[in-house]
Amino acid sequence: MASFQSRAASFTIHSYMRCTWPVAIPIAICLTLATGIAVGSAQSNDSARLSTATAPPGDDQTFVGYDRVTAGITPPRATHSPDPQYPDLPVDTEPHGSVVMLIGVDTHGHVGPVRVVRSSAPVFEKSAVETVKTWKFKPAKRNGRPVPVQITVEMSFAR
Secondary structure, X not given: OEEEEOOOOEEEEOOOOHHHHHHHHHHHHHHHHHOXXXXXXXXXXXXXXXXXXXXXXXXXXXXXXXXXXXXXXXXXXXXXOOOOOOOOOOOOOOOOEEEEXXXXXXXXXXXXXXXXXXXXXXXXXHHHHHHHOOOEEEOEEEOOEEEOEEEEEEEEEOO
């Protein structure tokens, strides 16, 4: 078994025959590169990842005033990012999961709008949204001036 980890993703490849190694390693490297670019992890927080990759635009006009992080924009950096509370789970729910959210970070580094893009179980969503709303950031900048941006945050829950 081989494990590959990057700041954007982790992959585990099971190998039952030695001859698959020359194929498995390049595939894992390509998959790691294809997942997107992580812009940094929240300070002392292993349960969340930040990314400049945004969710596909929908009919939600909430993020109209928030730019996507592109060339020329320095992404925001988390300065205060507490871990989420682990929710009380129903008996039939998996004890681990994740929630991916699109968030807006304003020019003062405060979290504005939050939209859940996907989650492994709805029971984790409330805790993730409430927690990310308390986060503080060093704002994104364009030409040295703060700009409001949208970023993607993934929070992981495990017991």
